[in-house]
Amino acid sequence: MVRASVPLIVAAVIAGSxxxxxxxxxxxxxxxxxxxxxxxxxxxxxxxxxxxxxRLASGAAxxxxxxxxxxxxxxLQALDVPxxxxxxxxxxxxxxxxxxxxxxxxxxxxxxxxxxxxxxxxDLLEITTQDxxxxxxxxxxxxxxxxxxxxxxxxxxxSCHLTWDTLGVPGLTVKTTFPRKSAGDFLDGGPxxxxxxxxxxxxxWFVTGTRVPPRHKGNVPLxxxxxxxxxxxxLASVEGQFDTAGYLRKTSDIVAxxxxxHQAQAANLMTWLDWEAxxxxxxxxxxxxxxxxxxxLFVGEAPIEEPVEGNSGFAEVFAARGPRDAKGxxxxxxxxxxxxxxxxxxxxxxxxxxxxxxAAARAQVVERIGAxxxxxxxxxxxxxxxxxxxxxxxxxxxxxxxxxxxxxx
Numbered sequence: 001m002v003r004a005s006v007p008l009i010v011a012a013v014i015a016g017s018x019x020x021x022x023x024x025x026x027x028x029x030x031x032x033x034x035x036x037x038x039x040x041x042x043x044x045x046x047x048x049x050x051x052x053x054x055r056l057a058s059g060a061a062x063x064x065x066x067x068x069x070x071x072x073x074x075x076l077q078a079l080d081v082p083x084x085x086x087x088x089x090x091x092x093x094x095x096x097x098x099x100x101x102x103x104x105x106x107x108x109x110x111x112x113x114x115x116x117x118x119x120x121x122x123d124l125l126e127i128t129t130q131d132x133x134x135x136x137x138x139x140x141x142x143x144x145x146x147x148x149x150x151x152x153x154x155x156x157x158x159s160c161h162l163t164w165d166t167l168g169v170p171g172l173t174v175k176t177t178f179p180r181k182s183a184g185d186f187l188d189g190g191p192x193x194x195x196x197x198x199x200x201x202x203x204x205w206f207v208t209g210t211r212v213p214p215r216h217k218g219n220v221p222l223x224x225x226x227x228x229x230x231x232x233x234x235l236a237s238v239e240g241q242f243d244t245a246g247y248l249r250k251t252s253d254i255v256a257x258x259x260x261x262h263q264a265q266a267a268n269l270m271t272w273l274d275w276e277a278x279x280x281x282x283x284x285x286x287x288x289x290x291x292x293x294x295x296x297l298f299v300g301e302a303p304i305e306e307p308v309e310g311n312s313g314f315a316e317v318f319a320a321r322g323p324r325d326a327k328g329x330x331x332x333x334x335x336x337x338x339x340x341x342x343x344x345x346x347x348x349x350x351x352x353x354x355x356x357x358x359a360a361a362r363a364q365v366v367e368r369i370g371a372x373x374x375x376x377x378x379x380x381x382x383x384x385x386x387x388x389x390x391x392x393x394x395x396x397x398x399x400x401x402x403x404x405x406x407x408x409x
Contacts, residue, residue: 026287029168029272033158037278038134040170041155045131048079048114049139049151056150063141063149068246070143071125072118075151079127081109081116084314087260088238088252091177091204091222095160096122102221103242105206105252110260112321112351113267115172120246127151128172132356135271136161136171165191169275171268174261176217177204179224189217193265194258194340195300202257208235209254211309236311255310258340259318266348269295270357273365277358289364296365297372298344299381307337323350325399329392344385345369345393349401363407370407373397 033040055061063074076083088105092098096119100106107118117126127139138157141149158170165173176196177189192201203217212234219233219241235241237250244250273288294300309315315334324330331349333342341347348354357365371377373390385393397404 025168026284027167027291028164029275031275031279033162033170035279037280038275040134040158043134045134045137047129047131047137049127049129049137052078053150056148065145065149069118069248071141071149072116073248075116075125075127075141076109079111079114079116079129081111081114082314082317083109083248084253084312084317085109085111085256085260086247086249086251086253086312087256088206088247089204090206091175093175093177093204094119094126095157096124096126105242107247108260109248110256110263112263112348113353115260126157128157130267130351130353132352133274135169135275135353136267138170167268167272169268169271171271172264173268174257174264175204176201177222178217179203179220179222181223181225183223191265192261193295194262194298195302196261197302198304201261205257206235206238206241206252207232207254207257208237208251208312209308209310210236211307212254213304213306213308249312251310251312253310253312253314254308255318255334255336256312256314258304258308258336259314262340262346263348266292266295266346267351267353270348270351270353273361274357277361285361286364289361290368293365293368293372294381296346296349297369297382297385298339298341298346299384301339301344301384304336304338304340309336323400325396327395329396331393331396331400339384343393343396344389345373345397366404366407370404370409373408 052061061078063071065071066073087108089108090100090102090105092100094100094106099119099121104120109116113130115128123143124140125143128136131137138154139151140154141151162170174192175189176192189203198213199215201216204222205218207216207218214231216232219235238244238252239250269292273292276284276288319332319334321332322330331343331345331347335342372382373394394408397408
């Protein structure tokens with residue numbers, strides 16, 4: 001009897017140790033998304049998709065079905081997602097993975113709060129959007145004609161989209177998948193944001209542009225008999241790489257990739273902070289607030305060592321979405337040499353998600369940003385922001401986001 005209980009005791013000790021280790025993590029949300037203060041699956045949400053569904057139900061909006069692309073074009077237009085944002089990924093990382101490969105990549109289109117993924121020959125169009133309080137919400141619409149189409153919420157997506165990479169909250173991750181010699185070899189790579197070195201990014205993605213870093217992991221097969229670490233193939237277009245019938249562009253724009261990977265983790269950080277604030281542990285809120293402030297200020301950004309330039313029109317469309325200050329400057333102005341943004345404070349500060357962060361937690365983020373910009377905070381990690389940068393960002397914020405003014409004096 002005693003011997004029979006030993007394995008159970010050992011298992012209980014191991015399980016208890018695992019729970020304790022998880023609870024000690026300070027870099028992610030460790031509670032349940034179903035905690036009463038969160039209620040991810042049951043609390044009402046208000047997103048661009050719920051608004052579209054209401055307009056579809058009332059007849060105020062319609063979706064047109066295209067034989068080649070299904071509802072893709074119509075959904076992009078209805079959700080104000082630019083086609084110039086198209087990026088193409090061929091690593092099989094979707095639940096439609098069986099249809100995704102280098103000859104049939106998954107196309108992703110996005111704006112600041114919505115992303116739409118299309119797989120040629122797929123059964124569904126996949127949509128994610130940001131609810132100001134609940135973070136990333138997942139939807140899909142069947143790729144078959146319907147008189148009354150609706151986009152349905154899909155919470156099962158959380159099984160892959162809630163990980164340590166998303167900071168323990170439902171979110172998006174841009175991943176790089178390194179080439180390997182055989183399908184049986186260890187799958188390596190990991191999440192990408194603006195802190196990942198360029199030479200490690202974009203494995204499993206097409207990368208196109210007029211000027212692209214010479215060393216990255218994109219544009220090559222994921223299985224190679226001899227994995228090489230030389231310069232990546234330079235592509236201005238994906239024409240000739242696969243049959244492009246049905247795709248809305250022949251590009252997977254380098255600038256769109258840089259922007260997408262930055263904003264995906266910014267959204268995850270906002271959700272993490274707000275969820276911590278709703279649970280009320282002051283020390284965890286402080287950690288999450290500092291992490292978000294630093295990320296928005298591009299602390300630790302990997303240098304763009306050589307200038308990059310896209311050729312899909314995305315950079316122009318992105319920058320034109322403003323807002324701009326009295327001198328015509330915007331946090332959406334791209335630099336693309338040395339660093340991503342001309343003024344290194346993230347444009348994601350304008351999103352409804354940022355504004356909806358619990359007031360006291362949001363105030364901590366704003367206070368940290370204000371302290372850095374006004375020179376009250378001089379830690380070495382903010383050395384990438386020179387006096388000219390700080391002053392310009394202050395002036396832009398005072399003109400374009402006046403609700404932050406008290407913290408920016």
